[in-house]
Amino acid sequence: MDKKGFYLMKKNIIILLLVLGVAQQSVARECTNRTSFSNWLGQFKQEALRAGVSPRTVHSALDGLKYSPSVIKKDRKQTHLSQNFAQFSTNLVSKYRLKKGRKLMRKYRRLFRDIESRYGIPASVITAYWGLETSFGAVQGNFNTIRSLATLAYDCRRGEEFRPELINALRIVDRGDLKLSEMRGAWAGEIGQTQFLPTYYLKYAVDFDRDGRRNLIKSVPDVLASTANYLKNIGWRRGHPWLEEVILPKSMPWEQTGLENSYSLSYWAKLGVRRVNGRRLKGGLKASLLLPMGKDGAAFLAYYNFKRVYLKWNESLLYSTTAAYFATRLAGAKKVRRARARIASLSFSQVKQLQRLLVRRGYDVGDIDGIIGEKTRRAVKQLQLQFRLPADGYPTVKLLKRLR
Numbered sequence: 446m447d448k449k450g451f452y453l454m455k456k457n458i459i460i461l462l463l464v465l466g467v468a469q470q471s472v473a474r475e476c477t478n479r480t481s482f483s484n485w486l487g488q489f490k491q492e493a494l495r496a497g498v499s500p501r502t503v504h505s506a507l508d509g510l511k512y513s514p515s516v517i518k519k520d521r522k523q524t525h526l527s528q529n530f531a532q533f534s535t536n537l538v539s540k541y542r543l544k545k546g547r548k549l550m551r552k553y554r555r556l557f558r559d560i561e562s563r564y565g566i567p568a569s570v571i572t573a574y575w576g577l578e579t580s581f582g583a584v585q586g587n588f589n590t591i592r593s594l595a596t597l598a599y600d601c602r603r604g605e606e607f608r609p610e611l612i613n614a615l616r617i618v619d620r621g622d623l624k625l626s627e628m629r630g631a632w633a634g635e636i637g638q639t640q641f642l643p644t645y646y647l648k649y650a651v652d653f654d655r656d657g658r659r660n661l662i663k664s665v666p667d668v669l670a671s672t673a674n675y676l677k678n679i680g681w682r683r684g685h686p687w688l689e690e691v692i693l694p695k696s697m698p699w700e701q702t703g704l705e706n707s708y709s710l711s712y713w714a715k716l717g718v719r720r721v722n723g724r725r726l727k728g729g730l731k732a733s734l735l736l737p738m739g740k741d742g743a744a745f746l747a748y749y750n751f752k753r754v755y756l757k758w759n760e761s762l763l764y765s766t767t768a769a770y771f772a773t774r775l776a777g778a779k780k781v782r783r784a785r786a787r788i789a790s791l792s793f794s795q796v797k798q799l800q801r802l803l804v805r806r807g808y809d810v811g812d813i814d815g816i817i818g819e820k821t822r823r824a825v826k827q828l829q830l831q832f833r834l835p836a837d838g839y840p841t842v843k844l845l846k847r848l849r
Contacts, residue, residue, distance in 0.1 A: 476601035482512040485599045489608070498615045506591050506615055506625055513596040516588065519632045520597065529790040530737035534767045534781070538774060542576045546775050549581060556666060560653075564673035565683030569775035571672050573768055574639050574758070582638035585662065586631040590614055594634040594643070610634055613643035622650065622659045630662075637661030638668040641675070649675040680753040687750035688769035690743065690781055691726075691734075692719045700826060700836040702734040704752055704762075704819065713746070721782065737766050739839030741786040745770070762819055791840055796821075799840050802848040803828075 478485075486507060493503050528536075550557060550568050557568035579585045594614055598607040614634065617623055623636075630636040636646055641661055650659035653670035661668050694717030701708070701716075713734065714726040732746040745766070755765040770781065791799060793815040800813045800821060808824035822838035829836040832847055 478599065478601050482596075482599050486510060486595065489595070489598070489611070492608070493612055493615055496612050498612065499619050502615050502619050502625075506618065507595070510592055510595055512599065513588075513592050516593050516596045516632050517600060520600070520602070528763070529788075530743065530763060530766060531784070531788075533763055534770055537577055537767055538771045542580070542771070543774060545581055546572045546576050546771075549575075550775065553665065553669070556669060560670050560673045564670070564677045564681075566673040566676050566681055567772070567776065570676065570687070570772045571639075571669050572775055573772035574672060575668070577764075577768055577771060578640040579638050582665075582668070585629070585638060585640075586635070587629055588632045590628040590630050590634055590636055590643075591625070593630075593632055597634065607634070610643045613647050617643055617646055620647075620659075621657075622646075623662065627662060637671075638665075639672045641671070645675060646671075649678060676754055676758075679757045680750075682750055685750050686746075686748045687755065688735075688748065688766070688773055689732075689746045690721050690770075690773070690778065691746055692721055692782070693740070693744045694718070699740055700830060702736050702740075703822065703826065703838050704733045704735060704747060705823065707731045707733050710746075718744075718746075721779070735766065736837050736839060737763070738784070738788050738790065739841070740835055740837040742784045742788055742839075743781045760818075761816070762822075763816070789842055791817075791842065791845065795842075795845060796840070799825075799845050799848065802845075806848075 490503050490507055493507075494500060546569075550572055554568075557571070560571070561567060575581050591611070591614060594607055594611040598604050598611045600607075611634075614628065614636075617636075618625055618628065628636065631640055633642075635642055638661060641650065646659070646661060650661055650671040651667065651674050652659050653666040654664050656664070658664075659667055659671065661671055691713075697716050697718075709729045709731055710726040711728060713732070718726060718734070720726060726746075730748070732748045733752065735745045735747040735751075737743060737745070747769075751765070751769050755769050756762070759765050759768070774780070796817060797813055797815040800810045800815075803810050803821070803824045804813065806828075808827070809820055810824055811818060811820045817840065821840070825840045825844065826836045826838040828844065828848070829838070832844070834844065
């Protein structure tokens, strides 16, 4: 075989290995249900009865229930979180939501004051979630909650995660908080104006209007207080900040940024990080430097409440950063500053390609989903250091070309 033939054969082998690798990853994420939905439902009814759900609720909720293909379709295709921070936050933290949120904070001023006194959660934080989750209760979803949860509990992909949610949804009915006819919400089974999964509904919902029911669909006092109760119980520190926009110097040790690193405010000040109002950072309070779109985009100090609480509410860094930023705007912060330079973000397909290339190199990026999550960012940062690029953890076209 001549030299040209050898290199052609080598190239074909590499392409074949790549195709096989991607196929294996795809097969690993796919699965097959082992029985029919009706057979599974019959078995689940017995499981629910053993868990203490009343026979009346089990039969009225589950008899004749049908599988929902539309729920599975939505579960398999969630691409909205592939946007960059500038796109996502601009769409969600709109002028309408800011104006409406401030209006509602004034309308329920006394209620918010009572809630903060009891739970320690600022009105702006609660209101931001209220606005993002359901546009202040206006868009709660119209999916049959029991049907959605039963479909997801039956499905082989995340059945273990959703079976307890289905049982707890039935317990909500048993407890008298909601009627079966009221159990309507998001496609994944979240209920109410701040979208609680049934497990959180049972554990953290409070009857703040004292009418004998914990109604997170219609009762504003119950909705806002329950949201605060949940945030308190997952670790919110009363009186502490959560997110703060800052101004960065032109150069700094970018590898020290990211949620995995945490330093005192005084340390960040020594590196040249400044508050947007011009005041100097000082003190021993620790924070991470969060760069949602890399070194040239918006920069935030992410405090304990962000890392411990916001990311517990929703593991998506994009969503949590937007929710926290929305709360700062409602609390009086100005609109986020413009980028220092043009940022060419990778497309959804480019991010997936990047993730596949990272996996080839042995990095753990989680799912190959086209979303720049924490695992992808950490892998990118290590490669940036290797290639002697600014290690801000944000992937660029230049890095993708180097990987290719």
